[in-house]
Amino acid sequence: MSLIVTGTIGIDTVYTPSGEHREGVLGGSCAYFAAAASFYGPVRLVAAVGDDFPEAHRKTLARFERIDAAGLEVRQGSKTFRWGGKYLDNMDHRESLFTELNILAEAPPAVPDGFRDSTYVFLANMHPALQADLLGQMSSPKLVVADTMDLWIGTARDDLAALLKKVDGLVLNYDEAEQYTGRKNPVAAGRHILDEGPTFVVVKKGEHGAILVHRQGVAALPAYPAEDVVDPTGAGDTFAGGMMGHLAASDPSDPADFDTLRRAMAHGTIIASFTIETFSLDRLAGLTPDRIGERYDAFASMVSLA
Amino acid sequence: MSLIVTGTIGIDTVYTPSGEHREGVLGGSCAYFAAAASFYGPVRLVAAVGDDFPEAHRKTLARFERIDAAGLEVRQGSKTFRWGGKYLDNMDHRESLFTELNILAEAPPAVPDGFRDSTYVFLANMHPALQADLLGQMSSPKLVVADTMDLWIGTARDDLAALLKKVDGLVLNYDEAEQYTGRKNPVAAGRHILDEGPTFVVVKKGEHGAILVHRQGVAALPAYPAEDVVDPTGAGDTFAGGMMGHLAASDPSDPADFDTLRRAMAHGTIIASFTIETFSLDRLAGLTPDRIGERYDAFASMVSLA
Numbered sequence: 001m002s003l004i005v006t007g008t009i010g011i012d013t014v015y016t017p018s019g020e021h022r023e024g025v026l027g028g029s030c031a032y033f034a035a036a037a038s039f040y041g042p043v044r045l046v047a048a049v050g051d052d053f054p055e056a057h058r059k060t061l062a063r064f065e066r067i068d069a070a071g072l073e074v075r076q077g078s079k080t081f082r083w084g085g086k087y088l089d090n091m092d093h094r095e096s097l098f099t100e101l102n103i104l105a106e107a108p109p110a111v112p113d114g115f116r117d118s119t120y121v122f123l124a125n126m127h128p129a130l131q132a133d134l135l136g137q138m139s140s141p142k143l144v145v146a147d148t149m150d151l152w153i154g155t156a157r158d159d160l161a162a163l164l165k166k167v168d169g170l171v172l173n174y175d176e177a178e179q180y181t182g183r184k185n186p187v188a189a190g191r192h193i194l195d196e197g198p199t200f201v202v203v204k205k206g207e208h209g210a211i212l213v214h215r216q217g218v219a220a221l222p223a224y225p226a227e228d229v230v231d232p233t234g235a236g237d238t239f240a241g242g243m244m245g246h247l248a249a250s251d252p253s254d255p256a257d258f259d260t261l262r263r264a265m266a267h268g269t270i271i272a273s274f275t276i277e278t279f280s281l282d283r284l285a286g287l288t289p290d291r292i293g294e295r296y297d298a299f300a301s302m303v304s305l306a
Numbered sequence: 307m308s309l310i311v312t313g314t315i316g317i318d319t320v321y322t323p324s325g326e327h328r329e330g331v332l333g334g335s336c337a338y339f340a341a342a343a344s345f346y347g348p349v350r351l352v353a354a355v356g357d358d359f360p361e362a363h364r365k366t367l368a369r370f371e372r373i374d375a376a377g378l379e380v381r382q383g384s385k386t387f388r389w390g391g392k393y394l395d396n397m398d399h400r401e402s403l404f405t406e407l408n409i410l411a412e413a414p415p416a417v418p419d420g421f422r423d424s425t426y427v428f429l430a431n432m433h434p435a436l437q438a439d440l441l442g443q444m445s446s447p448k449l450v451v452a453d454t455m456d457l458w459i460g461t462a463r464d465d466l467a468a469l470l471k472k473v474d475g476l477v478l479n480y481d482e483a484e485q486y487t488g489r490k491n492p493v494a495a496g497r498h499i500l501d502e503g504p505t506f507v508v509v510k511k512g513e514h515g516a517i518l519v520h521r522q523g524v525a526a527l528p529a530y531p532a533e534d535v536v537d538p539t540g541a542g543d544t545f546a547g548g549m550m551g552h553l554a555a556s557d558p559s560d561p562a563d564f565d566t567l568r569r570a571m572a573h574g575t576i577i578a579s580f581t582i583e584t585f586s587l588d589r590l591a592g593l594t595p596d597r598i599g600e601r602y603d604a605f606a607s608m609v610s611l612a
Contacts, residue, residue: 091490184395185532185533186531187531188533191533208514209514209515209526211531218608219609220530220531220609221528222514222527222528223526225492225517225526227491227493227494227497296611299611300611302524302525302526303526303611304610304612305572305610306606
């Protein structure tokens with residue numbers, strides 16, 4: 001029941017429609033995922049940053065006590081990944097203002113020896129060949145889930161297809177599911193992806209929730225209906241973090257079971273709903289398990305038809 | 307526990323992305339609503355058609371045995387409302403090819419004397435002044451819900467605002483909620499509308515489900531995850547028909563109660579999921595209560611987090 005996440009840690013600049021913005025805040029898929037997962041249990045983090053990585057961001061990560069950052073490589077002479085984006089209109093669309101790959105264009109970090117026995121593996125968004133390489137360093141995975149993005153679907157399709165044969169599940173956005181499969185319906189797109197290897201696909205729809213397409217069936221969950229959305233950055237990564245964190249903590253005999261995953265997705269839904277209430281990891285940093293539990297119960301009641 | 311629906315019956319021509327299309331099929335908000343509601347109990351229909359209304363369409367309506375069509379006026383010398391539309395891409399957007407108002411530009415039908423004691427009233431999409439007029443003919447409403455559309459928000463805003471003071475609930479699409487309120491978030495938009503009178507607002511999101519914004523709280527439900535969507539026409543009207551049909555049939559002491567409405571919305575969700583499986587009322591005409599019950603149970607399991 002050891003959970004590991006590999007991916008990116010970055011320095012983000014985010015503009016929102018309200019006029020509010022933040023420059024140089026902590027971001028990256030790994031940071032968001034790990035912070036979310038840490039509410040459920042320990043989480044091992046593998047990522048690389050440059051020597052420009054601010055001490056303040058390290059301290060923010062350290063506030064999440066169950067993150068094991070032994071896999072955070074600080075590479076001298078390199079620069080941290082930086083991303084700037086601007087959210088449009090209703091927060092469901094954004095444009096990238098700049099993307100400085102920096103260290104992401106170099107060799108990936110190694111998985112520390114002490115992390116290789118991790119059983120729950122989340123390969124956050126990176127080049128799929130690197131995801132496969134990182135996965136290859138694990139000795140005893142029980143559940144492997146990968147995220148991806150439009151960039152790799154467009155530029156590394158073969159590597160992504162090869163990765164799909166090695167994972168239990170894939171998590172991706174609605175538009176990306178269509179992009180990869182050419183199918184405009186998320187259920188049809190999900191089934192298409194299942195044909196390439198995975199046992200399940202989670203199609204993320206942002207404010208509209210998520211759909212689980214699984215060999216055992218299909219399920220849909222709404223997002224928690226949030227009234228005040230400040231910054232959606234990290235919603236998808238914390239969704240995955242809550243889902244995988246819950247799975248690793250409960251460690252069921254079959255973590256890829258349909259009903260088990262469906263319930264785990266609800267935990268991801270709730271963590272993500274907190275993430276978007278303000279910038280970066282600020283909301284999660286002040287969050288308590290009680291508050292998460294309250295909202296989870298409210299959500300469960302909201303969708304209960306029993 | 308008598309349910310009435312006022313609105314339009316039309317003759318539709320529909321083009322879909324698959325290349326399939328249908329010309330001159332039965333359509334209109336009243337037809338869709340009444341067909342859906344009739345699975346739950348009797349439903350009274352008030353609408354006007356011209357003397358060109360095809361006998362075949364009358365027979366299709368008659369297949370729904372619990373529709374009381376005593377309020378269907380066939381006006382000699384008038385022509386039936388006709389609409390043609392084309393669905394784009396992922397079915398969530400459509401463009402109107404033609405709209406021939408015909409009889410909708412004339413005086414509305416009268417509510418038959420025998421229908422004036424209806425307790426559950428659904429004012430399907432029409433000019434809000436006509437909706438108010440029809441409502442004024444009812445002697446003892448217990449629950450009044452109205453639908454509206456972008457056209458009236460743009461051209462009859464004051465009439466719509468006046469109507470909002472007289473209804474318990476409003477049903478409208480996501481984009482329309484934003485259009486009316488200027489709020490891009492559906493929960494915020496819903497609350498804005500509550501300030502103008504209603505006890506609740508249902509924001510319909512098509513394939514993404516619906517959000518209930520109520521004085522007692524907020525709830526979200528996904529749509530039933532359909533893989534084969536042929537023609538989305540009537541999804542919103544049958545959603546409302548299932549919701550109101552269920553409410554009228556169960557006739558709770560407070561039909562505008564939050565939890566009662568939330569559960570009723572699930573019935574609407576299921577009926578709508580059948581509607582879109584083929585054109586016009588074809589799927590509903592062949593539907594059985596058992597089949598509805600099976601899908602409802604599957605949906606309830608799909609979202610259960612207990």
